[in-house]
Amino acid sequence: MKLICIGRNYAAHIAELENDKPSDPVIFLKPDTAVLPKNRPFFIPDFSNDVHHEVEILVKINRVGKYIDKKFAHKYYEEIGLGIDFTARDLQNQLKTKGLPWEKAKAFDGAAVIGDWIAVNTIKNVDNINFSLQKNDIVVQQSNTSLMLWKIDELIAYVSKYFTLKIGDIIFTGTPSGVGKVEVNDKLKGFIEQNEMFSITVK
């Protein structure tokens, strides 16, 4: 199982990190060892002093596919979820400056939170989903999938040009603005509409 992550998919987040708007989606991978086991706390790794939360809509792939046409992409997922792409921002900035890959900053153990799943057939329109992240009961990130630069079906088409999608693969669709540092004892709760999708403690 692989985690395929999209960077810079919301205009407001690109602006807050002072990145250029890409002409194609930015893609990186996380290994399955990055998945934070259910009901476990997230431990801030000792190689970073600036780990950020990035709340993201997740898409779980349910069929094998390659070169998937955008108009058939909806057949490749039945469930949408919510997660966190934890990012060691200090390390990522060092790597970016040197033009090096981001993996050490993004793919470390525990860096991928995967919450509960919602059946797509219970959602009116996947391109109009409200989602949010609360830190210590205060909303810190809030957006809607309509604000994605590349929508879910476009991402599946794009990603599958490069990587064969397999059953159980998960796409992290990118974070909106409001990313920020996590501290020991923070409580992070993610919501799709009013439904709580995950709740984790930072240690």
Ligand code: ZN
């Ligand atoms: Zn991200």
